[in-house]
Amino acid sequence: MERMQxxxxxxxxxxxxGRCRSLDxxxxxxxxxxxxxxxxxxxxxxxxxxxxxxxxxxxxxHEIMGVLGELALAMDKLPSWAAPQPVKKxxxxxxxxxxxxxxxxxxxxxxxxxxxxxxxxxxxxxxxxAAGNAVVVKPSEISENTAQLVADLLPQYLDRDxxxxxxxxxxxxxxxxTQRFDHILYxxxxxxxxxxxxxxxxxxxxxTLELGGKSPCYxxxxxxxxxxxxxxxxxxxxxxxxxxxxxxxxxxxxxIQSKVVEHIKATLQEFYGDDVKSSPDYxxxxxxxxxKRILGLLEGQKIAHGGETxxxxxxxxxxxxxxxxPDSKVMEEEIFGPVLPILTVKSVDExxxxxxxxEKPLALYVFSNNKQLIKRVISETSSGGVTGNDVxxxxxxxxxxxxxxxxxxxxxxxxxHSFETFSHRRSCLIKDLKMxxxxxxxxxxxxxxxxxxxxxFLLKRINKGRLGLAILTLLGIxxxxxxxxxxx
Amino acid sequence: NPYAGLVSHLRAAWLSGKTRxxxxxxxxxxxxxxxxxxxxxxxxxAMAKDMGKPPFEAEYTEILLCKNELHETLNNLSCxxxxxxxxxxxxxxxxxxxxxxxxxxxxxxxxxxxxxxxxxxxxxxxxxAAGNCVMVKPSEISKSTERLxxxxxxxxxDKDxxxxxxxxxxxxxxxxxxxFDYIFFxxxxxxxxxxxxxxxxxxxxxTLELGGKNPCYxxDSCDVQNVAxxxxxxxxxxxxxxxxxxxxxxxxxxMQEKLMPALRExxxxxxxxNPRECPDFGRIVGxxxxxxxxxLLCSGRVAIGGQxxxxxxxxAPTVLVDVQLSDPVMQEEIFGPILPIVPVANLEExxxxxxxxxxxxxxxxxxxxxxxxxxxxxxTSSGGFCGNDTLMHVTLSSLPFGGIxxxxxxxxxxKFSFDTFSHHRGCLHRNMGLEPLNAxxxxxxxxxxLRVVRAASEVKRRSSCALL
Numbered sequence: 001m002e003r004m005q006x007x008x009x010x011x012x013x014x015x016x017x018g019r020c021r022s023l024d025x026x027x028x029x030x031x032x033x034x035x036x037x038x039x040x041x042x043x044x045x046x047x048x049x050x051x052x053x054x055x056x057x058x059x060x061x062h063e064i065m066g067v068l069g070e071l072a073l074a075m076d077k078l079p080s081w082a083a084p085q086p087v088k089k090x091x092x093x094x095x096x097x098x099x100x101x102x103x104x105x106x107x108x109x110x111x112x113x114x115x116x117x118x119x120x121x122x123x124x125x126x127x128x129x130a131a132g133n134a135v136v137v138k139p140s141e142i143s144e145n146t147a148q149l150v151a152d153l154l155p156q157y158l159d160r161d162x163x164x165x166x167x168x169x170x171x172x173x174x175x176x177x178t179q180r181f182d183h184i185l186y187x188x189x190x191x192x193x194x195x196x197x198x199x200x201x202x203x204x205x206x207x208t209l210e211l212g213g214k215s216p217c218y219x220x221x222x223x224x225x226x227x228x229x230x231x232x233x234x235x236x237x238x239x240x241x242x243x244x245x246x247x248x249x250x251x252x253x254x255x256i257q258s259k260v261v262e263h264i265k266a267t268l269q270e271f272y273g274d275d276v277k278s279s280p281d282y283x284x285x286x287x288x289x290x291x292k293r294i295l296g297l298l299e300g301q302k303i304a305h306g307g308e309t310x311x312x313x314x315x316x317x318x319x320x321x322x323x324x325x326p327d328s329k330v331m332e333e334e335i336f337g338p339v340l341p342i343l344t345v346k347s348v349d350e351x352x353x354x355x356x357x358x359e360k361p362l363a364l365y366v367f368s369n370n371k372q373l374i375k376r377v378i379s380e381t382s383s384g385g386v387t388g389n390d391v392x393x394x395x396x397x398x399x400x401x402x403x404x405x406x407x408x409x410x411x412x413x414x415x416x417h418s419f420e421t422f423s424h425r426r427s428c429l430i431k432d433l434k435m436x437x438x439x440x441x442x443x444x445x446x447x448x449x450x451x452x453x454x455x456x457f458l459l460k461r462i463n464k465g466r467l468g469l470a471i472l473t474l475l476g477i478x479x480x481x482x483x484x485x486x487x488x
Numbered sequence: 489n490p491y492a493g494l495v496s497h498l499r500a501a502w503l504s505g506k507t508r509x510x511x512x513x514x515x516x517x518x519x520x521x522x523x524x525x526x527x528x529x530x531x532x533x534a535m536a537k538d539m540g541k542p543p544f545e546a547e548y549t550e551i552l553l554c555k556n557e558l559h560e561t562l563n564n565l566s567c568x569x570x571x572x573x574x575x576x577x578x579x580x581x582x583x584x585x586x587x588x589x590x591x592x593x594x595x596x597x598x599x600x601x602x603x604x605x606x607x608x609x610x611x612x613x614x615x616x617a618a619g620n621c622v623m624v625k626p627s628e629i630s631k632s633t634e635r636l637x638x639x640x641x642x643x644x645x646d647k648d649x650x651x652x653x654x655x656x657x658x659x660x661x662x663x664x665x666x667x668f669d670y671i672f673f674x675x676x677x678x679x680x681x682x683x684x685x686x687x688x689x690x691x692x693x694x695t696l697e698l699g700g701k702n703p704c705y706x707x708d709s710c711d712v713q714n715v716a717x718x719x720x721x722x723x724x725x726x727x728x729x730x731x732x733x734x735x736x737x738x739x740x741x742x743m744q745e746k747l748m749p750a751l752r753e754x755x756x757x758x759x760x761x762n763p764r765e766c767p768d769f770g771r772i773v774g775x776x777x778x779x780x781x782x783x784l785l786c787s788g789r790v791a792i793g794g795q796x797x798x799x800x801x802x803x804a805p806t807v808l809v810d811v812q813l814s815d816p817v818m819q820e821e822i823f824g825p826i827l828p829i830v831p832v833a834n835l836e837e838x839x840x841x842x843x844x845x846x847x848x849x850x851x852x853x854x855x856x857x858x859x860x861x862x863x864x865x866x867x868t869s870s871g872g873f874c875g876n877d878t879l880m881h882v883t884l885s886s887l888p889f890g891g892i893x894x895x896x897x898x899x900x901x902x903k904f905s906f907d908t909f910s911h912h913r914g915c916l917h918r919n920m921g922l923e924p925l926n927a928x929x930x931x932x933x934x935x936x937x938l939r940v941v942r943a944a945s946e947v948k949r950r951s952s953c954a955l956l
Contacts, residue, residue, distance in 0.1 A: 016843075057933035061941050087886035098884055103869060105892070182893065194688050201684035204677060204696065206897040211691070227923045234930055271931040281931035356503065369920060378915060380505070382590055388917040397585055399574035400914030405592070406669065410693040412912065425899065427887035428865060430875035433856050436714045439877075443721055444758040444768035446544030458552050458883070 001175045007164050008136060008179040011107050014161035015134035021104065023082055027075060029129050029158055033122075034071045036157040037064060043153075044118055047145040051117060052239065053284040062239070063119040066396070070123050073398060073415055074130040081130070081419045084428070091457045091475075092438070097430040102423045104132030105206075106182030111173065111196070113187040114286055115242040115336075117143035120210075121150060124185045125163070127418020133183075134162045138176060140188075141169045142286060181205050183422060187244075189334075190407050208411030208421055210244070211404050212334045213361035217247035217391065218351045218377060220368035221256055228367040228389070229263030232340075233271065235391030237318045240283040241338040242290075245363040245384075247391050248335055249324070251351045254344040261304045261320055264340070268305070268318050276317050277310070285314040285337060294337035297330040301341070326354065348373060352380050360384070360406030365391050384408050437484030453483060490659075494651055495666045498594045498621040501648040508591065508619045510569060512646075514562065516616050519644040520609065521558050524551055527640055531605055534632035538604070540771030540801075545726055550605040553883060557610050560885050560902050561617045568617070568906050571915075579925075584917040589910040591619030592693075593669035598660065598683070600674045601630035601773055602729040602823075607697075608637065611672045614905025620670070621649040625663065628656045629774055661686075668692050670909060674731075676821075677894045695898030695908055697731070698891055699821050700848035704734035704878065705838045705864055706743055707855035715854045716750030719827070720758065722852075722878025724805045727770035728781075728825035732850045734878050735822055736811070737829045738838040744809055744829050751827075752792055755805045764795070764802055772801040772824060781824030787815035788828060813841065835860065842868045847893035852878055871895050 019025055037044070041064060048059040084099040108128045112121035121139050128135045137154065139147040151165040166176060177184075177199035186196045187210040200207045219228055236247050252260060272279040285291045291314045298307060298319070306319030316338050324330060324341040331341065345351045355364070364383035366374050374388045384404035387394045394400050395414075403412030413421050441453040456479070506512065524531070528551055535541035535550065571586040595615045599608035608626055615622045626637045638652045653663060664671075664686035673683045674697040687694045706715055722734050739747065759766040772778040778801040785794060785806065793806030803825050811817060811828040818828065832838045842851065842864075849871040853864035861875040871891035874881040882889050882901070890899030900908050928940045 055933060057931075057938050057941070060938060061929070065942070087884070089886070090884060093880070093884050097875075098881075098887060100888065101865070101873070106869075190691060193691060197688035197691065198685055201681055201688055204680055204684065204698070204894050204897065209691065224920050227920055230923070230930070231926070234926075273932070279932065281933050367920070371917075374917060378588065382593075382911065383913065385914040386588075386916065388915070389920045390916070390918040393580065393918060394585075394914050394916035397574070397577060397580050397914070397916060399576070400585060400916065401587065401912050402914060403912075405590070405911040405913070407691055410691065412914075424869070424892045425888050425890075426870065426892075427872040427881050427884075427889065428875070429873070429877070429881035429884065429887065430858070430861060431877040431880065433711050433714055433854065433876045436711075436717065439718065439721075442548070443717065444542070444544065444766070445760070446542065446768050451544060451547055454548055454552060458556055 001178070004166070004172075004175045004179055007166060008107060008176075008181070010161050011134040011136055011164060014159070015104075015107055020129075020134060020159070020162050021132050023078060026130055026132055027078060029163075030071055030075050030078075030126065032157040033126065033129070034068065034075075036153055037067055037071070037122075040153055043149060044146075047149040048118060050145040051114070051143040052242070052286060054239065055281045055283075057281065058238065058283070063116055066119050067122045067126070070126045070398065070415070070418075074126050074419070077416065078130055081416060082132075093429065093431075095432060095435065097428070099428050101426040101428050102131075103426050105422060105424050106133060108133045108135045108422055109176065109181040109184045110135060110137050111184070111186045111188065112137070112139040113244075114140035114142035115239060115244070117146035118150070120187045124413060124418065127413055128185075128422045129163070131419050131422035133422055136176070136181070137163065137165045138173060139165065139167065141167065183207070185411075185413070185421070186210065193409065208403065208413060209409040210402075210413075211362065211407065211409040212244045212336070213359055213404070213408040214248040214331070214334050215245055215361045215363040215365065215383070216351075216355050217250050217365040218348065218355075218367065219250060219252040219256065219260060220348065220366070220370060220373055221253050222369050223367045223389075224369070225256065225259055226263050229260055230267045231390045232365075232367075233264050233267040233318075236340050237268070237271075237282070237338050238392075240285055240316070242283075242286065242336050243392070245392055245395055246336075247340075247365050248361070249331065250340065250342045251345050251354065252342065253346065257322055257342055257344055260342060261322060264320055265305050272318070277308075277315055282318075285316055288314065290337070291316065294335065294339060297335060297337070297339060299329070301328065301330060306338070348377065352377060355381050360404070360408055362404045362408040363387065363391075363394070382406070437481075440483055449486070453479070489662065489665055491653065491663050491666055494653070495594065495623070495668075498623060498649065498651060502593050502621045506646075507616075507621055507649050510566060513616055513619055514565065516645055516650075517558060517562055517565075517613060520613065520616075521555065523641055523644045524554055524558070524609075527636070530636055530640065531633075534630075534636045535604070537632040538601070538630040539727065539729065539773040541726060542768040542770055544768060545770070549603055549726075554606055554609045554613075556883075557613050557885060557902065557905070561613050561906070564903065565617055565906075568903060580916060580918070582919055582922065586915050588913040588915050589618065589906070590913050592909060592911055593620060595620040595622045595670045595672065595909060596625065596663070596668040597622060598625045598671070598673045598675065599627055601627035601633075602726060602731070604630040604633035604637075607674050611674075611900060611905065614900055615670075615672070615909045617906050618909035620909055623651045623653060623668070625653050625655070625660060628654065670694070672900075672908075673697070680896070695890070695900065696896045697889075697898075697900075698849070698894060698896040699731045699823075700846050700891070700895040701735040701818070701821050702732060702848045702850040702852065702870075703838075703842045704737045704852040705835070705842075705854065706737060706739040706747070707835065707853075707857065707860045708740055708743055709856050709860075710854050711856065712743075712746045712750045713753070716747055716754045717757075718877050719852075719854070720751055720754040720805070723827045724755070724758070724769065724825045725879065727772060727803070729770070729773065729823050730879065732872070732879055732882060734827070734852050735848070736818065737827060738832050738841060739829065740833070741831045744831050747829070748791055748807070748809070751807055755792065759805060763793075763805055764797070764800070769805070772803060775801065777823070778803070781822065781826065784817040784822060784824070784826060787811050787817035793825075835863065839864065839867050847871075847891075847895055849891045849895040850874065850881070869893075
């Protein structure tokens with residue numbers, strides 16, 4: 001507890017010193033981070049391999065590439081993101097300066113997750129640094145190699161007081177959450193999300209919660225099944241199914257269920273060969289506890305493909321379940337493993353009903369050649385994000401806000417959305433100390449004339465056209481003079 | 489759970505999709521406009537009964553500012569609801585990428601008593617505009633307005649999708665046990681904590697509009713009479729019961745002396761020689777609040793005003809001088825017609841004092857030297873900032889209104905209200921064809937594939953000349 005107090009206290013003192021406010025400083029830190037990612041690529045890939053059996057290709061394209069992209073974007077756009085934003089004025093404020101001033105929040109806490117342990121700590125960190133905050137980083141202890149690497153590397157490249165790394169498990173995180181932060185970004189599950197928000201409530205700390213859920217995947221009869229299944233297979237089994245936006249389960253018409261299974265089987269063969277276990281491109285379940293949990297979901301299910309396991313190496317083969325009942329255990333919780341249940345539905349209406357009965361998921365997927373159908377599914381459901389005719393991909397477009405809704409989370413980040421999440425938008429109105437005449441209409445003693453003038457100024461809109469603006473300016477000046485004469 | 493039935497009734501209406509079409513939302517908003525027009529006299533009367541609110545203030549804030557928000561929303565809603573298309577990267581160049589504004593579902597708005605129509609209607613406008621079903625809980629402290637809202641407002645809106653609940657602390661606690669899809673609360677920080685803790689149980693996002701002590705710095709170089717007028721107006725509006733009122737003044741001893749006659753003149757100009765008889769000066773809303781504010785008078789020295797009348801809940805426009813930071817009046821948000829002046833040696837000391845306290849909803853700075861105004865802005869933190877005036881920044885709906893730290897989280901007004909009550913859903917609609925382009929992402933992997941992936945995704949830094 002005391003250690004946490006010291007770490008956070010030092011970060012706050014460092015923030016209050018003001019040194020992380022200058023854009024120069026922030027750029028320096030971002031550049032240093034970029035150097036770190038490039039110079040230590042091998043170490044980062046090794047840590048990810050040790051934690052998740054992740055191959056170099058996946059580790060690079062899922063974790064490192066995204067981070068380098070965010071860094072490049074932040075460094076490129078920082079001056080424009082941080083600049084004051086002038087706003088549209090009304091008649092009353094025509095002569096004033098009105099703008100939104102982007103300011104840092106203060107000391108931010110980032111709690112990472114174990115499934116993409118590097119990117120889920122780095123991406124928020126980039127946004128928080130860019131916005132001018134001090135940041136306390138708490139990587140997940142479950143992905144212990146990456147956690148240790150982050151704890152070793154960050155102090156070598158970044159300002160040590162401003163961006164400390166705290167390692168540890170539940171007790172350390174609980175102690176950390178008693179401290180006061182100015183924003184907390186948590187990635188993980190909904191149960192812990194509630195604990196984080198409750199702790200934040202004590203200090204009125206705003207939170208961004210990136211949680212999870214069961215992301216549904218609807219396959220319409222009218223679609224290129226081979227392509228759809230290839231894309232779904234890729235998204236489902238990457239990182240051994242341990243992806244918050246993996247397609248959790250499939251909804252499709254009974255008539256295409258067996259074809260779907262065939263296509264997925266064929267794709268799995270193409271991806272991982274005959275013996276999945278010996279493919280260097282297939283990951284492992286993170287630990288024994290999750291291994292046992294996922295195994296438990298297979299009980300009583302019709303296994304159409306896969307099902308092989310090896311506890312010693314936490315290996316679970318890519319598995320497909322068919323004719324799954326909505327009441328079964330595998331449909332109760334987020335699977336977070338390489339098990340893909342298929343539920344049959346007779347129509348898209350039934351699919352939409354089923355989706356809406358559950359908690360709002362982090363992602364929603366729909367495959368169809370019929371654009372109207374896709375539009376309909378999007379409009380009649382709710383989810384954090386959507387990809388139509390593919391899976392996962394909306395995550396990689398940083399102009400789209402990435403976040404959940406309802407049980408799958410609140411708030412969003414990526415790209416400019418990160419910068420805004422970690423900034424305070426402070427409204428600024430700077431008036432002239434002179435020109436008091438205009439103010440007279442608002443001062444007591446009141447009169448019907450003043451009410452009428454107030455209505456005139458408040459309810460008039462400034463037109464877009466220059467001529468409109470000119471006329472209104474003239475009107476404003478005339479009005480000011482008249483008011484000064486009548487009330488001044 | 490006494491409210492479970494009502495909440496599930498709203499939820500059923502929400503699931504039916506009734507509140508989503510643009511025409512429906514526009515119709516409800518126009519009904520709100522009719523409420524403001526047709527019930528204007530009733531509204532002014534209720535305010536007068538609740539806290540002696542002067543008719544001009546009631547008309548200006550509760551009617552005119554609300555109509556402003558309504559017009560802004562109605563003029564722009566068809567634009568706001570449209571999908572916002574975003575820039576794409578190389579991989580998604582041929583896809584459709586946009587942000588969809590989805591309503592949250594069933595929204596709860598808890599309103600305070602000081603501007604009981606304005607602070608209820610403005611969030612309500614945003615929630616309706618965003619397509620939600622709304623439950624509204626007006627404050628039980630402003631009793632007449634509560635009755636008006638419960639009896640009359642609900643008649644203007646679709647009863648399937650909008651509900652008004654009344655009650656005090658106990659009822660609100662029971663209400664908060666239910667699951668809402670968004671909670672919008674205006675009130676004090678301690679209750680804000682309770683609301684957020686209750687929301688955490690259901691992972692309900694919140695906007696909290698709270699309060700604090702809004703400092704007002706007056707530099708030595710300024711037009712004293714104008715400063716006095718603007719500060720007095722902001723302080724004594726609604727008898728000081730304004731979350732963004734200038735709470736205390738920081739200035740040099742010399743300026744304190746200069747301000748005295750100027751403030752006296754402004755107060756007399758506004759309220760006459762006896763403010764108690766002036767119809768343009770309000771009253772404190774309740775006995776408990778009256779006693780709390782009156783107790784703060786024993787701080788510093790009463791230079792102007794100081795008279796009180798418990799029966800009327802009248803506290804005269806009061807200025808206290810030579811106030812110390814340890815005085816009672818500096819320990820809590822005043823929320824009454826008392827303006828303490830804390831003398832400081834210089835701008836440095838003023839900024840130190842401001843920064844040593846919780847971040848307020850607003851910071852004010854007066855100076856004819858724009859550098860001084862700028863310095864206060866740059867070196868402090870607050871929800872909003874107004875230079876050389878008070879209160880006015882909230883009348884411009886293109887500026888977001890909200891707090892920071894213990895003065896709140898989230899923001900609203902104008903388009904920010906609509907955005908607050910919408911879930912911004914990132915949508916990517918891809919092409920089913922062109923599958924070969926996806927090949928580099930699929931296993932089995934090879935060094936060559938990785939090279940292709942790297943080359944396709946690398947974001948090259950544009951060369952920049954100077955380090956800013």
